[in-house]
Amino acid sequence: MFRSIMPPAATLPTVADWRDFLALTKPRVMTLVVFTGLCGMLAAPGGVDPVIGFTAILCIALGAGAAGALNQWYEADLDGLMRRTAQRPLPAGRMERGSALHFGVGLGAFSVLFMLFAVNLVAAAILAVSILFYVLVYTVWLKRRTPQNIVIGGAAGAFPPLIGWAAATGDVALLPVLLFALVFLWTPPHFWALALYMETDYKAAGVPMLPVVAGERVTRRQIGLYTIPMAATALLPWMLGLTGWLYGAVAAITTAVFAAMAWTVATRTTAARGDAMTPEKRLFKYSILYLFLLFGALVADRWFA
Structure with a gap:
């Protein structure tokens, strides 16, 4: 042979x-x-x-x-x-x-x-x-x-x-600094929602994401906690008079939806793994849409309101 x-x-x-x-x-x-x-x-x-x-x-x-x-x-x-x-x-x-x-x-x-x-x-x-x-x-x-x-x-x-x-x-002025702070505070609940249903992947790779190191319960609590200052920061541009009513209305509605979804994830006890459309996956997907809607409203408020 x-x-x-x-x-x-x-x-x-x-x-x-x-x-x-x-x-x-x-x-x-x-x-x-x-x-x-x-x-x-x-x-x-x-x-x-x-x-x-x-x-x-x-x-x-x-x-x-x-x-x-x-x-x-x-x-x-x-x-x-x-x-x-x-x-x-x-x-x-x-x-x-x-x-x-x-x-x-x-x-x-x-x-x-x-x-x-x-x-x-x-x-x-x-x-x-x-x-x-x-x-x-x-x-x-x-x-x-x-x-x-x-x-x-x-x-x-x-x-x-x-x-x-x-x-x-x-x-650089106050408004873009607030936008920086908004994205900064949005990032942990956004990525930790992903990490909850991708925990097995991160564990296999040895990446010390919060669910791997501290567990799901702590991660869920942190998602809820970080959503609070994120929500406040999202409303600050309107509350400080840096934007008009259009941004304020969109920010209030979309942030309320985000907070409700984050609360569901934060208080849930069921494991998040799998390919099903779980609350964790819904929060991750909505969090992306949330930024698009919020920043789009910012521009619409500046040019049309």
């Missing part, structure tokens, strides 16, 4: 195509990042030149994509252990790690420099901080070390409204 000299199919080198590079940028996450950045820009006083505005949003998108690529480069081993992420380009073997690293670094550097020379220094500086925070603070430092990874790391996804506002005005 002759033994084949060809390596098994799984070990044959593969060449990544454009879809793999697009997947590195986490396009679904990027959508929300770009939207909140755009809304921060459109809510700013005085308006912005369309070309400058388009450039700023492009830079925000490229910066978010760079952060996503570097996150996947660093976490390729973890992604390969979780069902939700096992088919990403690196753990699936469709791309070499070096390619992801070079792509992420190049995209990040280009986005910051483009923002600097085409928009303004303040927006470029905040964009650079957001990329570095997500990669170095959240991905490298916090993700594998502490169950507070989402709490502190949530700041990474909260920068886009600040960047958008700074792109339009060249500075």
Whole structure:
């Protein structure tokens, strides 16, 4: 019998195509990042030149994509252990790690420099901080070390409204700071709802998410607790007179729905695992819609109310 000299199919080198590079940028996450950045820009006083505005949003998108690529480069081993992420380009073997690293670094550097020379220094500086925070603070430092990874790391996804506002005005004011705080406080209940029904994946990968380290009961209580300051922050722009009645009405209604769903999750004792549409999964999905509705109302209030 002759033994084949060809390596098994799984070990044959593969060449990544454009879809793999697009997947590195986490396009679904990027959508929300770009939207909140755009809304921060459109809510700013005085308006912005369309070309400058388009450039700023492009830079925000490229910066978010760079952060996503570097996150996947660093976490390729973890992604390969979780069902939700096992088919990403690196753990699936469709791309070499070096390619992801070079792509992420190049995209990040280009986005910051483009923002600097085409928009303004303040927006470029905040964009650079957001990329570095997500990669170095959240991905490298916090993700594998502490169950507070989402709490502190949530700041990474909260920068886009600040960047958008700074792109339009060249500075930072109270309203975009409140929007930053809103996203920052929204992040823990959003991700912990996901972690409750993906606990098995995180446990298999050794990621110290709160349900893995402290258990479901503590996680549910924390979701309820973090929803309280998040809800207050969502209403603050209207209460302080920074927005009009339209934003206030939408914020009150959508936040009440969020709070009710979070209360259901916080007081539930049944395990959250599985593919069924559980309260945890409903809260996670609604939390994404919630930000879209809230930031959309902010722009509508600024331009039409």
